[in-house]
Amino acid sequence: MSALLDAQRRFAGALRSAQGEPAMLPLLAGDTERNRGLLGVYRGTAVANANAALTLAYPVCRQITGDDYFDALARRYWALAPSTDGDLNRYGHSFADFLDRFEPVRALPYLPDVARLEWSVHVATTAADAAPLGGEAFAALDPDALAAARLHMTPGFALLGSAWPIADIWLQHQPNAAGGLGDALDIDLGQAQYAVVWRDGLRVRVAALSAGAHAFWAAIALVGASFGDAWAGAAGTEQDFNLAAAIEQAITCGWLHHIKTRGQEQ
Amino acid sequence: MNKSAALSAALASVFALGIVASPVVAAAEGKEKCYGVAKKGANDCASANGSHSCAGQAKADNDPNEWVFVASGTCEKMGGKTAAPKKG
Amino acid sequence: MKSHPASPTGIGLRQPHYARVLEERPHIGFVEVHSENFFHDGGAALRTLERARGCYPVSLHGVGLALASVDARSEAHVERLAKLVERVEPEFVSEHLCWGAVDGVHFNDLLPFPYTGEALALVAARVNALQDRLRRPVLIENLSAYVQFRDAQMSEAQFLADLVCLTGCGLLLDLNNLYVNARNFGSDPMDALEQLPMHAVREIHLAGHAVTEYGLIDTHGSAVCDDVWSLLAAVRRRGVCAPALIEWDTDLPELDVLLAEAARADRIGAVADESNGDRHVCAA
Numbered sequence: 001m002s003a004l005l006d007a008q009r010r011f012a013g014a015l016r017s018a019q020g021e022p023a024m025l026p027l028l029a030g031d032t033e034r035n036r037g038l039l040g041v042y043r044g045t046a047v048a049n050a051n052a053a054l055t056l057a058y059p060v061c062r063q064i065t066g067d068d069y070f071d072a073l074a075r076r077y078w079a080l081a082p083s084t085d086g087d088l089n090r091y092g093h094s095f096a097d098f099l100d101r102f103e104p105v106r107a108l109p110y111l112p113d114v115a116r117l118e119w120s121v122h123v124a125t126t127a128a129d130a131a132p133l134g135g136e137a138f139a140a141l142d143p144d145a146l147a148a149a150r151l152h153m154t155p156g157f158a159l160l161g162s163a164w165p166i167a168d169i170w171l172q173h174q175p176n177a178a179g180g181l182g183d184a185l186d187i188d189l190g191q192a193q194y195a196v197v198w199r200d201g202l203r204v205r206v207a208a209l210s211a212g213a214h215a216f217w218a219a220i221a222l223v224g225a226s227f228g229d230a231w232a233g234a235a236g237t238e239q240d241f242n243l244a245a246a247i248e249q250a251i252t253c254g255w256l257h258h259i260k261t262r263g264q265e266q
Numbered sequence: 267m268n269k270s271a272a273l274s275a276a277l278a279s280v281f282a283l284g285i286v287a288s289p290v291v292a293a294a295e296g297k298e299k300c301y302g303v304a305k306k307g308a309n310d311c312a313s314a315n316g317s318h319s320c321a322g323q324a325k326a327d328n329d330p331n332e333w334v335f336v337a338s339g340t341c342e343k344m345g346g347k348t349a350a351p352k353k354g
Numbered sequence: 355m356k357s358h359p360a361s362p363t364g365i366g367l368r369q370p371h372y373a374r375v376l377e378e379r380p381h382i383g384f385v386e387v388h389s390e391n392f393f394h395d396g397g398a399a400l401r402t403l404e405r406a407r408g409c410y411p412v413s414l415h416g417v418g419l420a421l422a423s424v425d426a427r428s429e430a431h432v433e434r435l436a437k438l439v440e441r442v443e444p445e446f447v448s449e450h451l452c453w454g455a456v457d458g459v460h461f462n463d464l465l466p467f468p469y470t471g472e473a474l475a476l477v478a479a480r481v482n483a484l485q486d487r488l489r490r491p492v493l494i495e496n497l498s499a500y501v502q503f504r505d506a507q508m509s510e511a512q513f514l515a516d517l518v519c520l521t522g523c524g525l526l527l528d529l530n531n532l533y534v535n536a537r538n539f540g541s542d543p544m545d546a547l548e549q550l551p552m553h554a555v556r557e558i559h560l561a562g563h564a565v566t567e568y569g570l571i572d573t574h575g576s577a578v579c580d581d582v583w584s585l586l587a588a589v590r591r592r593g594v595c596a597p598a599l600i601e602w603d604t605d606l607p608e609l610d611v612l613l614a615e616a617a618r619a620d621r622i623g624a625v626a627d628e629s630n631g632d633r634h635v636c637a638a
Contacts, residue, residue, distance in 0.1 A: 005424040029502040038500040053308040066339035086418025087390040088308040126394035132289040202398040244279035254289040300401035301372035307391025312417040314574035
């Protein structure tokens with residue numbers, strides 16, 4: 001093996017855990033005890049950089065757990081799923097899955113889904129800029145063409161379903177939330193909720209969605225269903241599903257990017 | 267109302283919106299400065315070592331085997347209604 | 355001997371200062387950002403950088419390429435950098451002389467390695483490939499290292515001098531890193547300066563460090579110390595006109611503090627008449 005690769009593997013072992021230090025120390029010049037401390041500084045930096053990146057991606061989770069608990073979560077997560085990319089902005093995509101499996105988090109059962117929502121927000125923050133579709137695009141279609149058409153969403157658009165009120169939790173933890181964070185939060189933890197994430201210009205927005213609207217947009221955005229099929233699914237999910245209101249919200253909020261009619265799908 | 271009639275009615279309601287609906291984003295973007303929205307970069311810590319605001323601590327000990335941490339953030343403010351939701 | 359101004363000093367542009375820099379447009383030579391913070395398809399941060407580019411030359415300073423990693427898997431990273439370079443047309447593109455990833459794990463830190471012939475061949479090949487892909491020279495920065503390797507065959511300065519000869523890359527001379535290493539390893543920072551090819555220096559970094567029980571740690575979290583200012587004067591006396599940059603990443607102060615540091619750097623002019631005494635000539 002290359003001497004350089006060997007040195008880097010030993011160094012990596014000492015960064016992952018103090019148990020890796022004995023294999024690394026013989027490679028270093030100078031006083032062993034001092035080098036042991038310095039490897040600790042490097043190890044601390046690696047953990048702390050990952051923690052700082054996780055904090056930027058999951059600010060609401062950090063507020064919910066408090067700093068000490070989140071720091072400890074970040075350390076456990078790093079031990080199991082360290083960064084694999086030279087860009088720390090990409091670190092943390094599997095944090096929600098880790099929280100799902102991490103026993104102590106069972107006391108905060110909504111936390112994994114809040115983390116899922118935050119990752120969607122994080123991704124939307126840096127999604128491509130795109131001009132949203134205006135209502136005139138619909139006026140150009142006849143009813144048959146619209147029923148068969150497929151809608152495409154703007155970059156950053158995401159949908160989440162949860163047994164917990166994740167949209168309310170997220171919204172009430174924003175710095176500009178009505179009422180602020182000083183008072184008791186007005187969240188009914190007994191309520192399941194669908195959430196939608198989208199880019200409003202450069203800002204990322206989150207809102208709660210009805211079951212019908214979620215079914216409609218999930219069919220369109222995730223399944224690639226036609227407009228008519230998506231409507232049928234939504235109407236089956238929610239008897240009073242209001243298609244016009246859903247389309248108006250989508251256009252006003254800028255969720256729609258373009259429409260492909262049947263001939264354009266090829 | 268059969269299904270295709272219901273679909274026709276729903277589609278008609280969309281056309282009734284006409285071209286009145288339009289994205290409100292464009293207007294908002296003019297008012298909103300990009301630098302007022304931009305978040306801190308995750309990679310700024312990676313250029314320095316052992317920093318306070320980035321690292322929290324310069325020296326890391328090993329992860330304690332026991333989980334001794336108690337969540338003490340806003341989870342307490344969400345307390346009171348912590349019963350698991352009814353699953354459908 | 356006549357003193358003349360070096361290229362105007364820049365500052366590291368960080369998020370808390372975005373608004374003031376873009377609204378007040380202070381008189382600075384350029385701004386520097388960490389490349390990876392803008393590896394995006396869109397969004398507010400990228401838009402902000404493009405706005406800054408409209409007001410100042412931009413330097414893209416990479417922290418994640420980890421050029422000396424044997425097991426790097428960095429093709430996607432290089433492509434993202436190339437896309438960003440195309441987008442902002444920066445004045446400088448720089449990276450660190452370090453490793454950072456092995457066996458699929460990235461430590462997102464600037465890690466030292468033994469300065470050997472094997473490492474030199476690897477880093478030279480990586481720098482050449484990077485320059486070919488970006489179709490421009492890159493600058494390589496000397497590192498703050500807290501440990502040294504028994505098997506090192508040369509000093510970091512010798513390594514960099516050879517790298518310049520093998521690749522034609524420029525140097526980003528970080529005087530705080532040079533100072534931190536000299537203090538931690540008990541050497542004279544002037545010795546390292548003597549070994550470095552001054553003609554290749556295209557940019558100079560100035561930053562603060564912390565004094566800890568483990569020695570000096572490069573925190574980028576305080577003002578430039580007097581000894582490092584003296585090193586800047588020494589570099590200027592060697593005729594190096596390359597612009598300096600005030601680098602501050604943690605415990606970020608008000609913008610005015612950075613601007614005052616930049617103004618102080620501007621007052622240390624280069625000396626034109628004294629030949630730089632650069633004895634470095636690449637072997638044919």
